[in-house]
Amino acid sequence: MKQIPPIIDITIITNMINNLIHKDQYQLSLELNRRKTMLRLDAEEHKLVDHFYKLKPRQKEINSSKLIWKAIYDQQAILHEIAIFKKWLQLQKPASSCTLQDIQLPNIN
Known part of the structure; x- marks a missing residue:
């Protein structure tokens, strides 16, 4: 079994964890914004199709x-x-x- 080094720089580990979390949150934020945009566009498209059929083509x-x-x-x-x-x-x-x-x-x- 390997021994853990006696000195572990906690600031380096903390920075690594914070960077990882920030990166994941950024990706999550991008995905959330993409889904909101798609939902808004789908709703607008639905309204346009609905208006089209109300014209009784x-x-x-x-x-x-x-x-x-x-x-x-x-x-x-x-x-x-x-x-x-x-x-x-x-x-x-x-x-x-x-x-x-x-x-x-x-x-x-």
Whole structure:
């Protein structure tokens, strides 16, 4: 069994614990703010859809709206993926000469 060193600097341990707690609280705070924002956006989206249906649209208008909403959703998802990819590229080694222009992406129709 190992012996614990007789001298343990309590301030170093305290600082390490405080830093760990602060980091975890920061991550928790970010997640809480993200969830609040998503909840607010979901509520706003629900109100907009509710207002749309109160206008008593015809089935053709409903189908067109659903198609537009899906296209917007898909566009936002792609923009989100591009942002993640750009961040990933920035984190790669600087020796890499790969840029977004070098990557041939397919056209999306």
